[in-house]
Amino acid sequence: ILNVEQSPQSLHVQEGDSTNFTCSFPSSNFYALHWYRWETAKSPEALFVMTLNGDEKKKGRISATLNTKEGYSYLYIKGSQPEDSATYLCAFSHNAGNMLTFGGGTRLMVKP
Amino acid sequence: KAGVTQTPRYLIKTRGQQVTLSCSPISGHRSVSWYQQTPGQGLQFLFEYFSETQRNKGNFPGRFSGRQFSNSRSEMNVSTLELGDSALYLCASSLNGATTDTQYFGPGTRLTVL
Numbered sequence: 561i562l563n564v565e566q567s568p569q570s571l572h573v574q575e576g577d578s579t580n581f582t583c584s585f586p587s588s589n590f591y592a593l594h595w596y597r598w599e600t601a602k603s604p605e606a607l608f609v610m611t612l613n614g615d616e617k618k619k620g621r622i623s624a625t626l627n628t629k630e631g632y633s634y635l636y637i638k639g640s641q642p643e644d645s646a647t648y649l650c651a652f653s654h655n656a657g658n659m660l661t662f663g664g665g666t667r668l669m670v671k672p
Numbered sequence: 673k674a675g676v677t678q679t680p681r682y683l684i685k686t687r688g689q690q691v692t693l694s695c696s697p698i699s700g701h702r703s704v705s706w707y708q709q710t711p712g713q714g715l716q717f718l719f720e721y722f723s724e725t726q727r728n729k730g731n732f733p734g735r736f737s738g739r740q741f742s743n744s745r746s747e748m749n750v751s752t753l754e755l756g757d758s759a760l761y762l763c764a765s766s767l768n769g770a771t772t773d774t775q776y777f778g779p780g781t782r783l784t785v786l
Contacts, residue, residue, distance in 0.1 A: 591771040591772075592771045592772050594774075594775070596777075602779075603675075603676070603762075603776075603777040603778060603779050603780070604762070604777045605777075606774045606775065606776065609772055609773070609774055611772055649715065651715075653771040655728070655771065656770070656771055657703075657720055657722070657727045657728045657769060657771060658703050658705045658720045658722075658727075658728070658764070658766055658769050658770075658771065658773065658775060659705070659717050659720055659728040659730070660705070660707075660717060660775070661717065662707075662714055662715040662716070662717075663714075664714050665714065
């Protein structure tokens with residue numbers, strides 16, 4: 561059984577705060593690490609697909625880093641806005657197909 | 673380009689019945705994956721289809737099955753429904769089914785079993 565852990569489970573921040581979450585995954589048989597944002601009543605939206613150790617990806621105010629040797633990834637949000645309120649999910653791939661093992665998510669709430 | 677569509681969006685069934693859910697991937701996408709989301713278990717992988725073949729299967733009983741058609745549309749079937757099958761069922765499509773492909777999710781089908 562593969563364990564993908566995300567912390568914290570939930571986070572309340574004020575508008576303008578910067579924040580970060582952690583995703584831990586098995587360091588063996590690593591193929592890729594995916595990050596998704598899931599807003600209530602919408603479909604999960606892909607943020608990043610990361611494959612290489614040391615990889616850093618950025619999309620607007622959101623960025624992510626990857627450490628495959630120790631099995632963790634960080635997601636950073638700079639200057640949080642109310643529209644960033646969502647559940648952020650990471651998902652680990654350990655084979656060549658599209659089989660993803662998801663973490664439990666971090667629920668972010670940004671207060672105006 | 674139209675996104676991933678799923679039908680129906682909501683479904684109510686009773687225990688013992690069977691149900692079929694449908695997923696139409698983004699045009700040109702060849703891989704379709706299915707996931708179950710429940711409050712207690714989070715998002716769990718059911719199976720993946722690529723070019724009409726099941727390529728990966730999650731840890732679900734044989735009551736859960738699926739198929740993919742030549743136009744990449746996919747269906748999943750759950751037979752002999754149990755109360756615990758109440759969940760949001762999501763499908764996702766990707767272009768070539770590679771692990772590095774972005775998977776695009778549909779809006780889901782909310783199944784309630786009474």
